Each structure stands twice: as structure tokens, then as C-alpha cells.
Amino acid sequence: MSFSLPERVTLKGPNFIREVFERGVGVDGFISFGIGNPAPEAIPVEIIEKAFDEVVHSNPMSLLQYGPMQGDARLAELTLQRLVKAHHMNPEGQGLIISNGAGQLLGLVPITVIETGDEVYMDEFTFTSAINSVRNMGGKAVGIKTDEYGMIPAELEKAAQSGKGKYIYLIPNFQNPTGITMPLERRKEIYAVASKYDLFIYEDDPYGEIRFAGEYIPTFKSFDTEDRVLYAGSYSKTLSAGLRVGFLFGPAKIIEVIQALKNNTAGQMPLVTQKVVAYVLDTIDYDAHLDNVRKVYKMKCDALLNAFDTYASSKVHLTKPTGGMFAWMTMPESVDCDAFFEACMDKNVGIIKCGAFAADGAGEGHAFRLSYTVPTVEEITKGMEILGALTKEFCGE
Amino acid sequence: MSFSLPERVTLKGPNFIREVFERGVGVDGFISFGIGNPAPEAIPVEIIEKAFDEVVHSNPMSLLQYGPMQGDARLAELTLQRLVKAHHMNPEGQGLIISNGAGQLLGLVPITVIETGDEVYMDEFTFTSAINSVRNMGGKAVGIKTDEYGMIPAELEKAAQSGKGKYIYLIPNFQNPTGITMPLERRKEIYAVASKYDLFIYEDDPYGEIRFAGEYIPTFKSFDTEDRVLYAGSYSKTLSAGLRVGFLFGPAKIIEVIQALKNNTAGQMPLVTQKVVAYVLDTIDYDAHLDNVRKVYKMKCDALLNAFDTYASSKVHLTKPTGGMFAWMTMPESVDCDAFFEACMDKNVGIIKCGAFAADGAGEGHAFRLSYTVPTVEEITKGMEILGALTKEFCGE
Ligand SMILES: Cc1ncc(COP(=O)(O)O)c(C=O)c1O
Ligand SMILES: Cc1ncc(COP(=O)(O)O)c(C=O)c1O
Numbered sequence: 001m002s003f004s005l006p007e008r009v010t011l012k013g014p015n016f017i018r019e020v021f022e023r024g025v026g027v028d029g030f031i032s033f034g035i036g037n038p039a040p041e042a043i044p045v046e047i048i049e050k051a052f053d054e055v056v057h058s059n060p061m062s063l064l065q066y067g068p069m070q071g072d073a074r075l076a077e078l079t080l081q082r083l084v085k086a087h088h089m090n091p092e093g094q095g096l097i098i099s100n101g102a103g104q105l106l107g108l109v110p111i112t113v114i115e116t117g118d119e120v121y122m123d124e125f126t127f128t129s130a131i132n133s134v135r136n137m138g139g140k141a142v143g144i145k146t147d148e149y150g151m152i153p154a155e156l157e158k159a160a161q162s163g164k165g166k167y168i169y170l171i172p173n174f175q176n177p178t179g180i181t182m183p184l185e186r187r188k189e190i191y192a193v194a195s196k197y198d199l200f201i202y203e204d205d206p207y208g209e210i211r212f213a214g215e216y217i218p219t220f221k222s223f224d225t226e227d228r229v230l231y232a233g234s235y236s237k238t239l240s241a242g243l244r245v246g247f248l249f250g251p252a253k254i255i256e257v258i259q260a261l262k263n264n265t266a267g268q269m270p271l272v273t274q275k276v277v278a279y280v281l282d283t284i285d286y287d288a289h290l291d292n293v294r295k296v297y298k299m300k301c302d303a304l305l306n307a308f309d310t311y312a313s314s315k316v317h318l319t320k321p322t323g324g325m326f327a328w329m330t331m332p333e334s335v336d337c338d339a340f341f342e343a344c345m346d347k348n349v350g351i352i353k354c355g356a357f358a359a360d361g362a363g364e365g366h367a368f369r370l371s372y373t374v375p376t377v378e379e380i381t382k383g384m385e386i387l388g389a390l391t392k393e394f395c396g397e
Numbered sequence: 398m399s400f401s402l403p404e405r406v407t408l409k410g411p412n413f414i415r416e417v418f419e420r421g422v423g424v425d426g427f428i429s430f431g432i433g434n435p436a437p438e439a440i441p442v443e444i445i446e447k448a449f450d451e452v453v454h455s456n457p458m459s460l461l462q463y464g465p466m467q468g469d470a471r472l473a474e475l476t477l478q479r480l481v482k483a484h485h486m487n488p489e490g491q492g493l494i495i496s497n498g499a500g501q502l503l504g505l506v507p508i509t510v511i512e513t514g515d516e517v518y519m520d521e522f523t524f525t526s527a528i529n530s531v532r533n534m535g536g537k538a539v540g541i542k543t544d545e546y547g548m549i550p551a552e553l554e555k556a557a558q559s560g561k562g563k564y565i566y567l568i569p570n571f572q573n574p575t576g577i578t579m580p581l582e583r584r585k586e587i588y589a590v591a592s593k594y595d596l597f598i599y600e601d602d603p604y605g606e607i608r609f610a611g612e613y614i615p616t617f618k619s620f621d622t623e624d625r626v627l628y629a630g631s632y633s634k635t636l637s638a639g640l641r642v643g644f645l646f647g648p649a650k651i652i653e654v655i656q657a658l659k660n661n662t663a664g665q666m667p668l669v670t671q672k673v674v675a676y677v678l679d680t681i682d683y684d685a686h687l688d689n690v691r692k693v694y695k696m697k698c699d700a701l702l703n704a705f706d707t708y709a710s711s712k713v714h715l716t717k718p719t720g721g722m723f724a725w726m727t728m729p730e731s732v733d734c735d736a737f738f739e740a741c742m743d744k745n746v747g748i749i750k751c752g753a754f755a756a757d758g759a760g761e762g763h764a765f766r767l768s769y770t771v772p773t774v775e776e777i778t779k780g781m782e783i784l785g786a787l788t789k790e791f792c793g794e
Contacts, residue, residue: 001595001625003651006512009658037462045457052669056449064440064637066433100497100664107662111508115403132661198398228398240461244667254400261406264529265504266663267497270641272449273667 008116008138013128016356024350031383032350033370036176036325038237039300040374042293044284048240051279055272063272069263071098072274078281079233079247087208088222089231095255097262100269102206102234102246104262107133109202109230109248112261113166114139121159121199122169123151124362125328127176130169130204131359139166143359148319150175150182153189160197167200168193172220174207174324177357177369181322184217191220194228200254206234206246207324209290212298214322227251235277237325238293243273297325297373303380304372311388315395318370325373331366335394341368343394347386405513405535410525413753421747428780429747430767433573433722435634436697437771439690441681445637448676452669460669466660468495469671475678476630476644484605485619486628492652494659497666499603499631499643501659504530506599506627506645509658510563511536518556518596519566520548521759522725524573527566527601528756536563540756545716547572547579550586557594564597569617571604571721574754574766578719581614588617591625597651603631603643604721606687609695611719624648632674634722635690640670694722694770700777701769708785712792715767722770728763732791738765740791744783 020034056063070076076096083089099105106129110120116138122130124143134141145155151170159165168190172182182190194201203220221231230250235243248255301321308318308329317330329351331337341353354365372380417431453460467473473493480486496502503526507517513535519527521540531538542552548567556562565587569579579587591598600617618628627647632640645652698718705715705726714727726748728734738750751762769777 009509043461052453060442060446064639066638103664112406129661241463242461264526267500270670
């Protein structure tokens with residue numbers, strides 16, 4: 001039989017990240033700025049191994065039977081404590097969901113709220129799964145123009161006038177893919193537009209804890225007086241991506257509905273991974289650990305920026321991340337970016353074409369995402385030397 | 398702000414399972430036939446503990462970074478091998494998804510295929526999450542009348558004439574909640590209706606490996622010459638529910654779309670739990686293990702049926718499961734089932750009212766689900782003695 005499928009699920013974007021991965025696999029000396037993995041040396045491997053030993057053997061039966069739908073209570077408690085203490089969020093009237101990474105939330109939120117034709121506003125280049133899951137649910141993933149401070153409020157307002165908006169999806173800290181961080185003033189302006197058009201804000205902050213330069217900027221959630229912010233976080237970048245533990249914090253009423261949808265459509269998650277994260281948080285000095293993570297990321301980011309300054313054409317622009325994992329390289333409009341990409345691949349350097357991150361209506365873009373977390377400092381420097389030389393070839397000095 | 402939500406996600410069924418759980422918690426001597434957990438003594442705890450030790454310490458970094466979206470390759474291979482060898486499924490043109498239990502598939506399938514108003518046909522009393530997730534996606538979870546052999550083909554055909562049908566959801570083996578198994582002839586009749594109305598069949602078979610009486614009956618998938626069956630299985634009942642590992646096997650084209658939707662909306666699952674299941678399958682004699690599981694389940698089911706014969710009113714009917722975890726007790730129409738339920742609770746015996754499992758349009762029902770896997774044989778006997786006496790009180794000898 002031919003399974004007749006809704007159009008919404010048959011939409012496919014380009015998979016440039018996988019392409020770079022597959023073409024680079026097994027190629028000797030291939031340097032990839034394409035992989036979005038956290039830095040391996042920042043993962044507290046031994047502590048996590050010990051946590052598994054403790055958690056698995058202390059009460060195995062409790063891990064091997066069905067557990068509570070809402071997940072591990074201790075993990076929820078520790079997560080909430082940190083949101084309140086380190087990020088000044090007010091827990092009153094709010095709820096928390098423990099999820100299969102922040103990634104599961106990118107699905108759960110639109111699955112819960114989207115009706116066909118609803119619009120979701122997001123940066124014109126943003127995280128691929130956030131775009132795809134809105135489209136998969138029949139929503140329109142509307143790309144809003146950005147500047148060096150992130151989404152432009154006037155552009156957002158123009159779009160919101162359609163009256164079809166449901167929410168604004170934002171990665172305010174160290175955005176994926178651009179590395180841009182939105183200043184407080186801009187956050188307040190965006191919040192005002194959300195308020196005016198009664199949109200809610202989905203604040204996706206998996207990188208927030210990894211600031212290695214500049215000043216801490218309050219989250220949207222911390223000044224959310226109107227209860228319109230859902231705040232998503234993750235332990236993927238601070239502890240381990242493979243354990244798949246994230247969380248969503250927001251107004252209890254909507255959190256309850258999302259939790260119920262999660263129960264019905266996804267079921268509970270494994271308890272063992274949640275308990276391992278809780279055990280690690282209970283055991284280590286998390287702030288000291290984060291300082292160490294930040295140090296590693298800063299070192300690698302500095303290597304990228306320094307090598308770029310040394311080797312790249314002055315016609316090419318690179319963002320200066322103050323945290324997170326990504327920088328965004330913009331080429332002059334005259335450059336054939338496909339040809340540039342292929343030239344990099346020919347020289348065994350992998351970067352990601354901006355098309356991978358393009359929301360609906362995004363301009364063509366002349367940019368690439370560079371991730372600096374997986375290669376070593378030596379590889380970063382070498383890779384940027386090669387890439388820098390190519391920028392000069394394509395754009396002039 | 399008030400989050401405006403689609404009606405589809407605000408629908409709520411009764412939560413009788415949780416009610417019984419919560420009212421029974423901490424009550425001394427409470428015997429629960431309500432919990433749907435596998436029998437604890439059938440879980441190979443020590444083998445799983447050992448598997449964790451091996452998997453966690455042999456290559457921890459590979460577990461702690463992002464892994465392949467499609468999950469652990471060895472687990473997929475072992476799962477496929479078993480489907481082919483033990484269940485005579487033809488792998489040609491088919492694909493496999495590893496999922497967060499079979500529970501995640503109950504969501505993923507309707508999320509992928511349902512358009513508002515689509516009808517899904519299911520037994521009038523069936524697994525709650527299957528009902529809810531269809532409703533949550535804006536579909537109609539249409540309950541079809543059943544007899545002692547399961548769904549009645551003529552009733553299915555009547556419903557399918559609406560032309561709005563998308564698929565048929567079935568638990569052909571040891572159904573949850575009734576314990577009924579559909580004979581081969583009935584399966585063929587249902588398949589013929591599916592074929593006539595171009596419906597696909599979602600065959601949910603988490604209990605299939607736990608047959609402890611009667612003859613093996615071929616799965617729908619094994620005679621699926623028209624490529625219209627999606628077959629779901631799980632390691633929850635055979636190894637461990639808490640590890641959250643299930644799978645979906647079906648036509649490659651639709652499997653690919655569901656996998657893509659899973660990638661976008663749910664992300665990858667933890668690798669560690671998948672590798673633990675693969676390790677266990679690679680290490681133990683799985684068939685011998687299953688024999689042991691079946692022995693435990695048979696012993697408990699026999700205790701239930703024997704005690705029912707000894708103590709219960711002849712006016713009350715109990716299904717005779719040949720596998721799985723559940724039996725279904727039907728009362729005469731004259732009985733006030735709410736009052737009967739409360740009388741049981743007053744005597745510290747927990748059972749689940751049929752309303753918990755009612756699809757759209759299901760009759761009122763005068764039945765209860767009894768799960769015999771968690772209580773000990775002594776508790777089962779004692780619980781049935783109490784319950785039996787109450788059936789006589791309510792219905793006469
Ligand atoms: C912006 C953003 N949100 C969410 C995620 C998902 O992270 P995880 O599911 O590992 O928590 C990522 C991962 O790359 C991301 O970049
Ligand atoms: C019919 C049926 N399908 C699916 C499931 C989900 O099982 P799991 O997600 O643990 O594999 C259950 C569990 O009770 C069930 O009864």
C-alpha cells in the first residue's frame with residue numbers, strides 16, 4: 001500500500017551537517033568545524049563512570065521497573081534550585097519537566113501548541129530541529145531578520161502583525177549557529193513585542209552556562225512578569241550529551257499540558273541516566289566544574305579567533321562568541337559559497353553552509369557555521385590556516 | 398498570559414490506574430491487581446547490572462557524546478535477527494526504528510500520519526496511551542466492538558465505510574486490558590478489511606514473547622504481503638521496562654518518515670540503555686530466559702484463575718489469558734461497578750475500572766482489568782478470595 005502522509009511531515013531541509021560528517025569520516029587529516037559535539041575534554045568521564053557504578057548497584061530494581069512519569073524527583077529538585085539561585089528565576093506558579101535532552105522539547109512544544117498555519121517566529125538562521133519540528137506540525141517557521149544583537153524587534157513586529165503568531169523561538173545566549181548573544185535591552189524590546197501581540201517566548205538556553213567572556217545577561221525568564229516564557233535547558237553541554245537529559249521550566253498550567261502530552265506520546269524516560277546526572281550534581285562542585293568547561297571552550301574559541309585574525313581575508317567577517325560552541329563566518333555577497341565550501345572540503349576542512357539553518361523566508365545567506373569544540377587547538381589553528389588562505393583566494397586580501 | 402491551546406491536547410480521560418496506585422500507596426496489606434508492571438522476579442537484575450559495568454567502562458566516551466540518530470546498530474541487528482528467525486518476518490524492503498519503549502511509538506505513529514478528523518480503529522477497550530495520543534493529534538480513536546476473539550471484522554467494516562479511516566491499532570496477543578488473543582483466522586479477516594479500505598495496521602505486540610499456554614499464532618506482519626503492517630515490539634516485558642527500549646518494524650518508506658520525525662521532534666535516545674540491552678541479548682540464552690519469564694507469568698496467572706474458580710460468583714466472567722499480564726473480569730449489567738470498585742478498595746484490593754481503557758464510542762462496560770504480575774502467588778490467592786466474596790455479595794452465588 002502507499003501510506004498517504006500529511007504534507008507537513010514530508011518537508012525536508014538540506015542535511016549539510018550529515019554531509020560534512022559523512023564526507024569527512026575516515027579521511028586522514030580531515031579537520032571538521034562541522035560537528036556540534038561538546039568538547040570531549042570537558043566531559044567529566046570518570047565522575048560519570050563512578051555515578052553509574054553507584055546508581056546501578058544501589059537499587060537496581062528501582063531502575064529496571066517503570067518509574068514515575070515525571071522523572072527523577074531529586075534531579076528535578078536540583079535543577080529547580082539552580083534556576084532559582086544561579087539564574088534568579090521565580091518558582092512561584094511555575095512547573096518543571098525533565099526531558100530527553102532539550103531536543104525533545106523542540107518537538108513537544110510545537111506538538112502541543114501548533115495548529116495548522118500558526119506562525120512561529122525565529123532567527124532567520126537558527127537550530128535545524130527547531131525549524132523542522134514546527135514545519136512537521138503544520139506550522140510556519142518564519143525567519144526574522146537579525147543584526148549583531150540578534151532578532152530585530154521591528155522586523156518581529158512586522159511579522160507579528162499577521163495575527164497568526166503563536167510563539168517566538170529564541171536562543172538568546174551564544175546562538176546556534178551564529179554565536180550571537182542578545183543584550184538585555186534587546187531582550188526587553190523583544191519581550192515588549194511578545195506582550196503586545198500576546199505571543200509566548202520559547203527561550204532555548206542549552207549553552208547559557210558556558211559563558212567564557214563578557215558579562216552575564218539575565219534570561220528572559222528571570223524578568224517574565226507576565227508568565228509568557230518557557231525556559232529550556234540541558235545538561236548536554238555541561239555534563240554529557242549522550243545521557244540525554246534536559247528540562248523545561250515555565251507557567252505550571254502550560255507545563256502540565258506539555259507533561260501530559262509527553263506522557264501520552266513519548267512515555268517516561270530511563271531513570272538511570274537521570275539518576276546519574278542527579279548523582280553527579282550532588283557529588284561534584286558544579287560551579288568549579290563549569291569554570292573548567294568554560295576554560296576549555298575559551299581556549300578553543302580564542303584559537304579560532306586568533307587564527308582567523310592571522311590568516312583570513314579582511315573581507316570576511318567572523319562573529320566573536322562570548323560563550324557556547326559556534327562562530328559564524330560571513331562572506332562577501334560576490335562569493336560563490338558552494339564553490340568555497342567544496343574548496344574547503346577538497347583541502348580536508350569541514351564547515352557548515354548556512355542553508356542548514358535557514359527558517360522560512362530566510363535570505364540566501366553567505367555564511368558558514370564553525371564549531372570549535374571538537375578539534376584540538378592545533379587542529380583549529382591548522383584548519384583556520386587552510387580556510388584563511390582560501391578566503392583570500394576567493395575574496396582577496 | 399493565557400496560553401491558547403488546541404482542543405485536541407486538552408482532552409482528558411479518567412486516570413483510574415493512578416487513582417488505584419495513589420489510594421493504595423502505604424496502605425498496609427493492600428493487594429493491587431492494578432499495577433501494569435512486569436513481574437519483578439522475571440527481570441534478570443544481576444545480568445543487567447553486569448551489562449552496565451561492561452558497557453559503561455569499556456568505552457565511556459562513546460556513550461557520553463551524541464550518538465547516531467538511529468540508535469545502536471548492534472541492538473538493531475539483534476532485534477531484526479529475532480524478528481526474522483523467531484517470527485518469520487521478511488526483512489525485504491522493511492526498516493527498523495529503535496525507540497524509547499513501545500510507548501514512544503504510540504505517539505510517533507499518530508504524530509506522523511494523523512490529520513484532523515482522521516479515524517483510527519481500535520478495540521473498544523484498549524491501551525490508554527494509544528487512545529490518548531490519537532486524540533491528542535486531532536484524530537478520532539474509534540472503538541470497535543469485540544468478542545472473545547478480539548475486534549469483530551463486520552463492526553470494523555461498518556466503521557471503515559466512513560472513508561475517514563487511517564489505520565487499525567491492534568494488540569493481537571494477550572491484549573491490554575482484556576488478555577484476549579486474536580486467532581489466525583480472525584487476523585486474516587481483519588487484514589482483508591484493511592486491504593479493502595486501504596488502511597494500514599499498527600500491530601502492537603509488547604507481550605508477544607510471553608505466551609505461556611496454547612499455540613503460537615503468526616503475527617499480522619508475518620503474512621503482510623501488501624506492506625501494510627507496522628509491527629511494534631518492546632524489551633520492557635521480557636528484560637526491563639525501566640531501560641525504555643522498544644522498536645518498530647515496517648515498510649522502509651514509512652519507517653524513514655517516522656524516523657525523520659523522531660529525529661526532529663524527539664532527538665536521539667541515550668545509547669547506554671540500548672547497549673545494555675544489546676549486551677544482554679549477546680550474552681544470555683534469550684530463549685531460555687524467556688522460558689523462565691513465561692514460567693513465572695504462568696504460575697501467577699494460574700493462581701489468579703484457580704482462585705477465581707474457587708471463590709468468585711458464577712455470574713462473573715474472567716478471560717483466560719494464554720500469555721501476557723492481564724485478565725478481564727466482566728460483571729452482570731445489573732451491578733453498580735463504581736460501588737463494586739469502592740467495596741474492593743475498602744477491603745484493600747485494587748482493580749482497574751474499564752473506563753480507563755475506553756476508546757471513543759465504547760459502551761459503558763461492566764468490566765475490570767486485573768493484572769497478576771506484581772503480587773505474589775499468596776497475595777493473588779488472598780486478593781481473589783476477598784474479591785470473589787465481594788462478587789457473590791454483589792451478584793449472588
Ligand atoms: C539551540 C539548541 N537547542 C537544543 C539542542 C538539543 O540539545 P540536547 O537535546 O542535547 O539537550 C541543541 C543541540 O545542539 C541546540 O543547539
Ligand atoms: C499494549 C501496550 N503497548 C505499549 C506499551 C508500552 O510499553 P513500553 O513503552 O514499556 O515498551 C504497553 C505498556 O504497558 C502496552 O500495554
